[in-house]
Amino acid sequence: MNNIFEAPFVREMCHITANMYRMGWDERNGGNISWILENDAVEQYLDPSHVLRTLPLSFDASALAGRYLIVTGTGRYFRNVERCPQDNMGVIRIAADGKSYDILWGFENGGRPTSELPTHLMNHIARLSVDPAHRVVMHCHPANTLAMTYVHELDDRAFTKTLWQMCTECIVVFPEGVSVLPWMVCGTNEIGEATAEKIKDVRVVLWAAHGIFGAGRDMDETFGLIETVEKAAEIYIKIMNTPWKQSITDAELAALCKEFKLTPRAGYLDV
Numbered sequence: 001m002n003n004i005f006e007a008p009f010v011r012e013m014c015h016i017t018a019n020m021y022r023m024g025w026d027e028r029n030g031g032n033i034s035w036i037l038e039n040d041a042v043e044q045y046l047d048p049s050h051v052l053r054t055l056p057l058s059f060d061a062s063a064l065a066g067r068y069l070i071v072t073g074t075g076r077y078f079r080n081v082e083r084c085p086q087d088n089m090g091v092i093r094i095a096a097d098g099k100s101y102d103i104l105w106g107f108e109n110g111g112r113p114t115s116e117l118p119t120h121l122m123n124h125i126a127r128l129s130v131d132p133a134h135r136v137v138m139h140c141h142p143a144n145t146l147a148m149t150y151v152h153e154l155d156d157r158a159f160t161k162t163l164w165q166m167c168t169e170c171i172v173v174f175p176e177g178v179s180v181l182p183w184m185v186c187g188t189n190e191i192g193e194a195t196a197e198k199i200k201d202v203r204v205v206l207w208a209a210h211g212i213f214g215a216g217r218d219m220d221e222t223f224g225l226i227e228t229v230e231k232a233a234e235i236y237i238k239i240m241n242t243p244w245k246q247s248i249t250d251a252e253l254a255a256l257c258k259e260f261k262l263t264p265r266a267g268y269l270d271v
């Protein structure tokens, strides 16, 4: 068996959590990540019959039966993942009946997976139903995105269009737009279900006054999505109290999509 501390998926989680902390997106224990891993990649490092603990799930996760995920820990700080991976994250496997999960590695010293595990698993199921290559769900609290949810209307189309106008790259990075949920209690099945409903059509769902959920096929795509939304929100916050002399028009956004051979969300551009 190979040394799990050298596994590419453990190294990548260390790297990404450290980066997210330095971006200022994950104060204290804020934020969580889960990543669906390929079985043969995991089984080079872990004995699949060596289960440390089994914990219940409060909803049906059978669509992920037998899948392994690496997940950050509840109450744990992104700041600490790199120097102590085994305390601050772990590898789980969803049970065949989808009603519980096994912990195979990590979550040492009383750790457990993130409080947002139901939302993560529901989002994985929703994204896999529309994109079989989907693998990563990432949640964090970027300041400008949060700030924007206080001052901008929370309509999906209006919010998306403002973000698209803030940087030329936005419509290229998320042509399907973003979705926004009103404030809700976090860590519950209800917020998980509401997010999963929205994330079938987009890869970014914003939680008003809380944070962002991003989904993607790998870490780079998911991190890049969040980074782009946060950059656009930062520009919006910088200019929102200044009269605009010009912006990017819908015709210009449509021209960008044509050039990059992308289809923007139907009905969002007035062209």
Ligand code: 2HA
Pocket (backbone or CB within 6 Å): 029, 030, 031, 032, 075, 115, 116, 139, 186, 187
């Ligand atoms: O504390 O970010 O949404 C972790 C969270 C909960």
Ligand code: ZN
Pocket (backbone or CB within 6 Å): 030, 031, 139, 140, 141, 186, 210, 211
């Ligand atoms: Zn949060």
